[in-house]
Amino acid sequence: MAQRGRLYGIGVGPGDPELLTLKALRLIEAVPVVAYFVAKGKKGNAFGIVEGYLRDSQRREPLVYPVTTETLPPPLSYEAIIADFYDTAAAIVASHLDAGRDVAVICEGDPFFYGSYMYLHDRLAPRFDVEVVPGVCSMLGGAAVLGAPLVYRNQSLSVLSGVLSEEELRRRLADADAAVIMKLGRNFDKVRRVLEELGLAARALYVERATMVNQRIVPLAEVDPMASPYFSLLVVPGEKWQG
Numbered sequence: 531m532a533q534r535g536r537l538y539g540i541g542v543g544p545g546d547p548e549l550l551t552l553k554a555l556r557l558i559e560a561v562p563v564v565a566y567f568v569a570k571g572k573k574g575n576a577f578g579i580v581e582g583y584l585r586d587s588q589r590r591e592p593l594v595y596p597v598t599t600e601t602l603p604p605p606l607s608y609e610a611i612i613a614d615f616y617d618t619a620a621a622i623v624a625s626h627l628d629a630g631r632d633v634a635v636i637c638e639g640d641p642f643f644y645g646s647y648m649y650l651h652d653r654l655a656p657r658f659d660v661e662v663v664p665g666v667c668s669m670l671g672g673a674a675v676l677g678a679p680l681v682y683r684n685q686s687l688s689v690l691s692g693v694l695s696e697e698e699l700r701r702r703l704a705d706a707d708a709a710v711i712m713k714l715g716r717n718f719d720k721v722r723r724v725l726e727e728l729g730l731a732a733r734a735l736y737v738e739r740a741t742m743v744n745q746r747i748v749p750l751a752e753v754d755p756m757a758s759p760y761f762s763l764l765v766v767p768g769e770k771w772q773g
């Protein structure tokens with residue numbers, strides 16, 4: 531019986547291909563199959579980062595999301611549709627592994643930091659040999675390009691999702707030494723309102739597509755909430771400590 535393939539969950543960093551780790555690059559160049567999540571009709575962010583390193587002989591396996599928004603009209607359920615999709619994606623990856631082919635599932639940033647790879651990992655790690663390669667996550671890429679030291683000395687960092695309710699954002703931000711807010715897009719206006727209410731707006735820094743060629747750093751007051759892209763985040767650095 532053929533030996534089964536190995537699954538690699540590989541973080542490819544926030545956008546700049548030079549932020550791939552040496553290990554990620556070595557494995558991506560070596561595997562016969564590179565799989566990646568992607569929205570219908572798009573190239574895929576993670577794929578764009580590694581594309582220049584791939585050979586024609588390597589199989590590309592796009593795993594195409596059936597939906598891109600979490601709010602669907604009833605009786606459709608985002609949770610049910612997306613769970614079915616992850617089952618199907620796991621079966622596709624498993625078919626390569628069963629045939630003895632190693633698969634790299636590439637993931638922007640880090641695979642275990644809000645990465646869709648996690649849903650494959652949960653399904654496949656009990657059955658296959660798996661290795662996870664960490665990547666530079668977007669919040670660290672963002673802090674670097676914003677020139678924003680995140681946490682000084684004994685401060686703690688809160689990582690928040692912009693999807694949280696206004697009330698919950700207010701409660702958590704009021705308590706935070708320093709914060710990173712992910713998943714802005716349509717949530718931007720709500721997040722900015724809360725930052726203004728708490729007197730944190732002057733400290734908050736905003737970046738779109740950090741480290742990518744089309745990166746944009748915009749003052750908070752000038753961000754158009756209707757045009758804030760999905761790949762954007764906010765950093766509220768900790769108060770400076772004069773060490």
Ligand SMILES: C[S@@+](CC[C@H](N)C(=O)[O-])C[C@H]1O[C@@H](n2cnc3c(N)ncnc32)[C@H](O)[C@@H]1O
Pocket residue numbers: 544545637638639640641643644645646666667668669671672711712713714737738739740741742760761762763
């Ligand atoms: C599904 S999460 C993926 C996070 C990713 N696994 C990581 O380690 O950073 C998507 C969110 O990450 C953030 N993000 C990812 N890449 C980004 C980038 N280059 N610049 C700004 N934000 C980014 C955005 O907040 C976006 O809504």
